[in-house]
Amino acid sequence: MKKVYRNVGEGVRRLVNKEYCHPEWQTLSVQAHHLSLQQQIDELLAVSALDRQQIQILPHQINAVMTAINKMRTRAILADEVGLGKTIEAGLVIKEYLARGLVKRVLILTPAPLTTQWRGELLHKFGEYFTIADKDDEEGFLGFDQHSQLIVSLDTAKHATNAEILLKQHWDLVVVDEAHRLKNNATVAYKFVQQLQSRFFLMLTATPVQNSLFELYNLVHLVQEGLLGTPEHFRDTFVADKNGRVLKNNDRLGALLGKVMVRHRRADVGITFANRLVETVLLEGSPAEMALHEAVLDFVRGGAAPGTGRGMKTLTYIRLSRMMASSPQALAATVRGMLKDCPDAVDGAGLMRILALAQEVQTNSKTEALLAALSQADDKAIVFTSFYETQHYLRDTLEAAGYKVVLFSGKLNRQEKDAAITRFREGDGQILVCTDAGSEGVNLQFCHVLVNYDLPWNPMRVEQRIGRVHRIGQQRDVVILNMAIRDTVEEYILQLLEQKIQLFTNAVGETDLILSNLRGFDSFERAVIDMIAAAKEPKELRYQFEAFGETLAMAKQAADQIKAFDAKTLSLLDLSALEPVVEERRVS
Numbered sequence: 001m002k003k004v005y006r007n008v009g010e011g012v013r014r015l016v017n018k019e020y021c022h023p024e025w026q027t028l029s030v031q032a033h034h035l036s037l038q039q040q041i042d043e044l045l046a047v048s049a050l051d052r053q054q055i056q057i058l059p060h061q062i063n064a065v066m067t068a069i070n071k072m073r074t075r076a077i078l079a080d081e082v083g084l085g086k087t088i089e090a091g092l093v094i095k096e097y098l099a100r101g102l103v104k105r106v107l108i109l110t111p112a113p114l115t116t117q118w119r120g121e122l123l124h125k126f127g128e129y130f131t132i133a134d135k136d137d138e139e140g141f142l143g144f145d146q147h148s149q150l151i152v153s154l155d156t157a158k159h160a161t162n163a164e165i166l167l168k169q170h171w172d173l174v175v176v177d178e179a180h181r182l183k184n185n186a187t188v189a190y191k192f193v194q195q196l197q198s199r200f201f202l203m204l205t206a207t208p209v210q211n212s213l214f215e216l217y218n219l220v221h222l223v224q225e226g227l228l229g230t231p232e233h234f235r236d237t238f239v240a241d242k243n244g245r246v247l248k249n250n251d252r253l254g255a256l257l258g259k260v261m262v263r264h265r266r267a268d269v270g271i272t273f274a275n276r277l278v279e280t281v282l283l284e285g286s287p288a289e290m291a292l293h294e295a296v297l298d299f300v301r302g303g304a305a306p307g308t309g310r311g312m313k314t315l316t317y318i319r320l321s322r323m324m325a326s327s328p329q330a331l332a333a334t335v336r337g338m339l340k341d342c343p344d345a346v347d348g349a350g351l352m353r354i355l356a357l358a359q360e361v362q363t364n365s366k367t368e369a370l371l372a373a374l375s376q377a378d379d380k381a382i383v384f385t386s387f388y389e390t391q392h393y394l395r396d397t398l399e400a401a402g403y404k405v406v407l408f409s410g411k412l413n414r415q416e417k418d419a420a421i422t423r424f425r426e427g428d429g430q431i432l433v434c435t436d437a438g439s440e441g442v443n444l445q446f447c448h449v450l451v452n453y454d455l456p457w458n459p460m461r462v463e464q465r466i467g468r469v470h471r472i473g474q475q476r477d478v479v480i481l482n483m484a485i486r487d488t489v490e491e492y493i494l495q496l497l498e499q500k501i502q503l504f505t506n507a508v509g510e511t512d513l514i515l516s517n518l519r520g521f522d523s524f525e526r527a528v529i530d531m532i533a534a535a536k537e538p539k540e541l542r543y544q545f546e547a548f549g550e551t552l553a554m555a556k557q558a559a560d561q562i563k564a565f566d567a568k569t570l571s572l573l574d575l576s577a578l579e580p581v582v583e584e585r586r587v588s
Helices: 008-016 023-038 059-070 086-099 112-126 160-167 188-195 213-223 231-238 250-257 287-304 314-323 328-339 345-360 365-376 388-400 414-426 459-469 489-500 511-515 524-534 538-571
Strands: 075-078 106-110 149-153 170-176 197-204 276-283 381-385 405-408 431-435 449-452 478-485
Touching (some): 059 086, 075 213, 106 112, 112 149, 112 459, 188 213, 197 213, 276 365, 287 345, 287 478, 287 524, 314 328, 314 524, 328 388, 365 388, 365 449, 365 478, 381 388, 381 459, 388 405, 405 414, 489 538, 511 538, 524 538
Parallel strands (some): 075 197, 106 149, 381 431, 405 431
């Protein structure tokens, strides 16, 4: 057949309308299907082509890939526990199929904060360039039909205009990261993914069983329609209560899931992770620094409050608010750029006031604390900042103090990035001052000291920073130093991350599950701006954050309950597909 119809209803319609394929096409299709069933991949070509300095492949990852390819025909749910490398497993499948010429068009759907992380992983570890087609990408909002290797945030892809373009195309392989976001089959995202045309299909999630077994049914239905029967059959056969939280016929369900799900647990693979030693340094801001902080809050409050009609985008307010916690240099540079094209007189006056106050800051409390901390460090250190202006300011300051500084950012090309990492790892570089964009896909576990000089407001991006050093292969305890000025927005955010969701002690990869259970908020960043806009005085802003913290705590509690239910349910199932399908000697 020229086209495979996964939808049974479409097949019935064709029969009713006598839309038959030519017998020769039918025969060829059957023959091709039988040949495909006989093909086995005994050894991964991709592994020998990888740079082992950039990536470490572990036996359980090879086993997951071989199982997904040979037993599941690469329509599978990769459900390894957090931290075991599901992204590496998906990358191996992508690289293997590209190397063998079995796929050309690959679509990766992921939460928005992870798009750049995926691009970096695939480029630096697997040597494959993917385009991010997203509203925040330098290529603009379009580009969905112009690239064969594409990364799109799920929220962007499901938008009606974009979905129409994506659904018209045939994809050889579709990968969905954090697939637990598709647990509800009534959502726009679920219906969009269900309609995608793809021969191979991978879903990645550490928690395939969340609040009910019916959500598990929905995920499996996307991978292999009909495997678990109709919803009614599934309910009658495998669910022992009306809420879908009590399982029956465990062995039978386990045998079926073993055809589509790969699951490894930390306890089974024998991997241990280094400890984390986390310290937050709260500083007393100078009068000039606090005046600048309040001026930015006043400006954001005046424009972001409902009904002002001032027209500035939320992203602008987020950027200004984050820069006030980074450095006066970064804030001043941005404000100067905004003043060149500012038609609103009120906004212009507010920006001029911010610029004047930024230029008055003579002492940077964070910089002094950073120099004190680095003087006590016994090894190389990575200092993270979100802004280029702050990065260059820190380089100048640290070099003046006698340190050998290496810059690493998204502005460097591949060769320059490799040279920077080599100098930091093997040369005389003592401090790596790194931006978030620059760290995409880079392994820095040879270093164990990380400083968050300023913070991204999205917790998943903070988690990505930690994941650069706290990962498989780290041999030493990881030291994480967080810096913030007391009674500022950054301090309040740090308190949320530390106390309410325990981000700095959680395993890397758990934050998305917490945020996906955050009810009533479009995004973490938007929630912060809304709180600033609503607070009329500093004390009220603290109260706003405390209330938001309770909401986050409930989301964390829900995530913990999901993990417990997932672990309990899957422990009852015999996922027979997890038997080894490749000899360990092949993972050399």
